[in-house]
Amino acid sequence: MWKQWLIALVLVAVAIGGAFMYQNLDDGDAAQGGRERPASAVNTRLPQMETVRDVVNAVGSLKALNAVELTTEVSGRVVQLNLETxxxxxxxxxxxxxxxxxxxxxxxxxxxxxxxxxxxxxRAQRLRSNNSISQSQVDELRTAVDVAEAQRQSARVRLENHRIEAPFAGVVGLSDISVGAYITAGTSVTTLDTTDRMELGFSIPERFLGQVSRGQQVRGASPAYPDQTFSGQLVELGSRVSELSRSLPVRALIDNPDGLLRPGQFMSATLTLRQREALVIPEQAVMIRGDEQYVFVAEDGVARRVSVNLGSRMPGFVEVSKGLSQEDPVIVTGQDRLSSGDRVRVLEDDKAIPENRFITARES
Structure with a gap:
């Protein structure tokens, strides 16, 4: 009988202990739920005023401003050569x-x-004054003088054709001619190119026609010189839009003071349509949800969501045309875990934004 009472007492004790533990668990959950969410660690950057450009990118080929293939006018043996490539x-x-x-x-x-x-x-003119000869004889002698003068001019041209002079200042190209060689009329001697400034031909989409004008800045880049840019300006606009590509052919003059660029070389071009001072922020700060573009701003330790209007983009940065001021600390890290009103803790970290290998392109 006493064993039954013992079992009953054990069951009652277990029930009382379980109820006690359940009550303590509910109290702990309630206390944890009542505590505030810890502040999120973030980094911020202030918007900066920088030069922003609206640009059109294209590709084209370089041509010498003046280019000619020099050929001989007459046949003969070479006695003087000054064709150092x-x-x-x-x-x-x-x-x-x-x-x-x-x-x-x-x-x-x-x-x-x-x-x-x-x-x-x-002599005939003097004799004519005395009527010793007829006027027709005088006229014949005058014609002989004119013919001789024309023959002299022709002989001078033939003499000049025995030498080739540079028609303009430029750089001499390759040549296979040597002193003593006999060459015939029409033989190609060498090429001559003006390379101080190069002509870059490319095309722009027709939708930009209203924004294009002569004198606009053009920057060129070549795969042969990846760390260097070449500056120039737009000088000619085509008169017709291509019906196939719906683009307008244009020409720019690119400065080439060091002679690095050569005719026929491939080059990418960036045409600046408009330039202005505007606010820019790191591109990584921008969040997109549907059609809305927004950023988070840290104010008094609280994140505030701000809708923004964006403009031109540059490597790593984007223009903000509406929604921010220079005094708004924009959150650039950790914003993907935030909601408006969340507490934030701003960290000081100069490397919050990774180094951009295109930064030189933006600055140039």
């Missing part, structure tokens, strides 16, 4: 001369004939 020459500098002894002799003969024709014409 890559050398810069001035306008009028002699690049090649052929043996011109025969041409000089022909010119001397014609000059002698011209002198004789002039003497006969002058």
């Amino acid at each position: 890559g050398r810069r020459v001035e306008q009028g500098e002699v690049l090649l001369r052929l043996d011109d002894r025969q041409a000089r002799a022909d010119l001397q003969v014609i000059e002698a004939q011209l002198a004789d024709a002039r003497r006969q014409y002058e």
Whole structure:
């Protein structure tokens, strides 16, 4: 009998202990639920005023501003050669001369004939004053003088054609000609290019026609020089829009003072349509939900959600046209876990924003 009482007492004790533990558990949950959510650690950045550009990106090819393939006008043997590849020459500098002894002799003969024709014409004029010869004879002698003068001019041209001069200042190209070689008329001697400024041809979409004008800034980049940009300006606009590409061909002049760029080279171009001072923030601070773009601003230890209107984008940064001021500390890290009204704890960390390898492109 006493065993039954013992079992009953144990059951009652277990029930009382369970009820006590359940009550303590409810009290702990209630206390935990009543405590505030801990402040989220975040980093902030103030918006900055920077130069913002509306740009159009395109690709094109470079051409020399002046380019020519030099060829011989007459046949002959090369006696003088001044064609060092890559050398810069001035306008009028002699690049090649052929043996011109025969041409000089022909010119001397014609000059002698011209002198004789002039003497006969002058004698005939004196005789005509005395009516010793007819006017028709005088006219014939005058015609002979004119013919001799024309022949002299032709001989001078033939003599000049035995040498090739630089038609403009530029850089000499490759040549396979050597001194002593006999070349025929029409033989290609070398090329000559003006490379101080290069012509860059590219096309822009027709939707930008209303914003394009001569004189706008153009920046070029070449895969051959990845860490360098080349500046220039827009100089020519095409008169027709391509029906196939719906784009307008344009031309820009790119400065090339060091001679790094060469004709035919590929180049990407950035045309600046408009430039202004505007607020910019790190691109990583922007949150998107549906059609809304917003950021979080830290105010007195509390996160506040602010809708913003964005403008042009740059590497790592974006323009804010509406919604922020320069005094608003924008949260740039941890914002994806925040809601408006949450408590925040601002940390000081200069490396909160990763280094951007395109930062040089933005600054240039």
